[in-house]
Amino acid sequence: MALKLPVYLDNNATTPMDPRVLEEMLPYFLEKFGNAASKTHSFGWEAEEAVDIAREQVAALIGAHPQEIVFTSGATEAVNLAIKGVCDNVAGTDYHIITIITEHKAVLDTCKHVEKLGGSVTYLPVNANGLVSIDELESAITDKTILIAVMYANNETGVIQPIRDIAEIAKKHGILLLTDATQAVGKIPVNVHMDGIDLLTFSAHKLYGPKGVGALYVRKKNPSVTLTGQIDGGGHERNMRSGTLNVPGIVGFGKACEICNNEMAAESKRLSKLRNAFEVELLVLKDISINGQDIPRLPHATNVSFGHVDGEKMIFEAGSDIAFSRSSACTSATLEPSYVLKAMGLSDEAIHHSFRFSFGRFTTEEQTGHAIQVISKIVKEHRHEGDHGHHQIV
Ligand SMILES: Cc1ncc(COP(=O)(O)O)c(C=O)c1O
Known part of the structure; x- marks a missing residue:
């Protein structure tokens, strides 16, 4: 041929969608069209059950508990929610974030927004291999630092940051660690517990799922991370992301994660x-x-x-x-x-x-x-x- x-x-x-993902999604466009928030009839229950299964599949891929997953429209939204949500949770704007200059624009532009609001951000350099220095990272910490945001793997080079070493520093200083793992999840083993991650973002369309759906992992224990939702409405996703859930997208995301888990x-x-x-x-x-x-x-x-x-x-x-x-x-x-x-x-x-x-x-x-x-x-x-x-x- x-x-x-x-x-x-x-x-x-x-990535192109895996046909197995599409097959799983199709019924949720037509006969299983219910709103996952409808509590009074079987259409709603059916949709809710499908979302619950997907939440388990998505959580399993990163070693999380299903209740630690917040569905979003993609990684960009998840990053916005993580950074702005953590900052909003602090009284005033006297806070400091540390990130690196090779982050995706989703992180960099959100950090710029935070600066406009009055927060401060340190953008650390990287070496010739694209890696951040752990010593420089630790030196950049101040008593105002509330968040370290370092990507898992870079979208242009594929270079993987030393996330476990970074997590150790973050933990030692009692600072939250956010990692944008959009390029890593589903491609290499990522485990929020073994890696010591508090907040993690990823997206279905990078792992053979549909576009327009992603997730934010929010750690529930040791520490329990609290976030202020950035989209107000019906209080969906434990008040962290209001709006009717994209059930077919979420079902597809779940299936895509399950396949990655099995075949990665x-x-x-x-x-x-x-x-x-x-x-x-x-x-x-x-x-x-x-x-x-x-x-x-x-x-x-x-x-x-x-x-x-x-x-x-x-x-x-x-x-x-x-x-x-x-x-x-x-x-x-x-x-x-x-x-x-x-x-x-x-x-x-x-x-x-x-x-x-x-x-x-x-x-x-x-x-x-x-x-x-x-x-x-x-x-x-x-x-x-x-x-x-x-x-x-x-
Ligand atoms: C590292 C990284 N972060 C975030 C994003 C944004 O993801 P999404 O398209 O789901 O908003 C991308 C995708 O281009 C990415 O590669």
């Missing part, structure tokens, strides 16, 4: 093999560097800097064969160079030649093989053209 083009290698932006171990092995082979093939081209290569990374993603290619042209020329991205999807509309790679010390020039390839459950060896062929051809052509240009000048 002919390979269907373009090959999708942008699973960090979003084998799948991450398969994907890391595929990714490593992809990198080996690219490195043959020389003048290639893999950002964050030597440290723990997500198994399915790679961020590659290609020396001596025209970044813009590469996207254009490869576009009909491969769907990949320059930086995160959220910032690719702007021409700003990636702030994540910049924070890792890459020059604007190098960033311009850097691309993210992220594989997923439906990525095959045949697809990555095709991508390698296309990229290799383009890189060689660019370098050849570059050589000619060089000779002409000299």
Whole structure:
């Protein structure tokens, strides 16, 4: 069978839905359409029961109790609820948050909002591998610090932060730890107890579930975290997020989490093999560097800097064969160079030649093989053209 083009290698932006997830969701659009908050008839009970099952499936994937899960419209909303909800719970604005400069915009922009309200935020740098320094983190703590927000794994590079070490520091100082685990959950083992996390955000569409649904984990014990809801209404989700629940979305999210829980171990092995082979093939081209290569990374993603290619042209020329991205999807509309790679010390020039390839459950060896062929051809052509240009000048 002919390979269907373009090959999708942008699973960090979003994943295609697993057909098993769709199948589970379908009845909740039609015959099982009840409102999970309706207490007086079977339509409501049926919907509520489905949400309860999904809540268990979602909680199980991160080792949480179902009652610690608050359903939201996605990770962005969950991050907003976590940060603003914690801040709102403190009298006044004399508080301090610590985060890192390579966070997703969901965290960075919410922190900016908090600053506008009068709170203060420290944005810690990262090293050349994209990692935060534990010593710098501890030094940044003041008696006003109420929250540390450090992502589990980066969306552009896949680099995994030392969350357990960070949790130890947070615990020692009695500060809450929020981790945006949107890219990590369902891909690598994440356990809120073993990792020492108080608040955690993730999203269904990054793990083969539907778009528009996500969750915030809010620790109930040791410590019991209290949050002020940011959307007022009927007091749904234990007063933390009002609004009629997106039952089909939540059912799909639950199923997606269950599948990840069952298949993650084998799948991450398969994907890391595929990714490593992809990198080996690219490195043959020389003048290639893999950002964050030597440290723990997500198994399915790679961020590659290609020396001596025209970044813009590469996207254009490869576009009909491969769907990949320059930086995160959220910032690719702007021409700003990636702030994540910049924070890792890459020059604007190098960033311009850097691309993210992220594989997923439906990525095959045949697809990555095709991508390698296309990229290799383009890189060689660019370098050849570059050589000619060089000779002409000299
Ligand atoms: C690390 C990270 N955080 C948050 C988000 C936002 O998630 P959502 O699309 O569910 O709002 C994304 C997705 O782009 C992400 O990669």
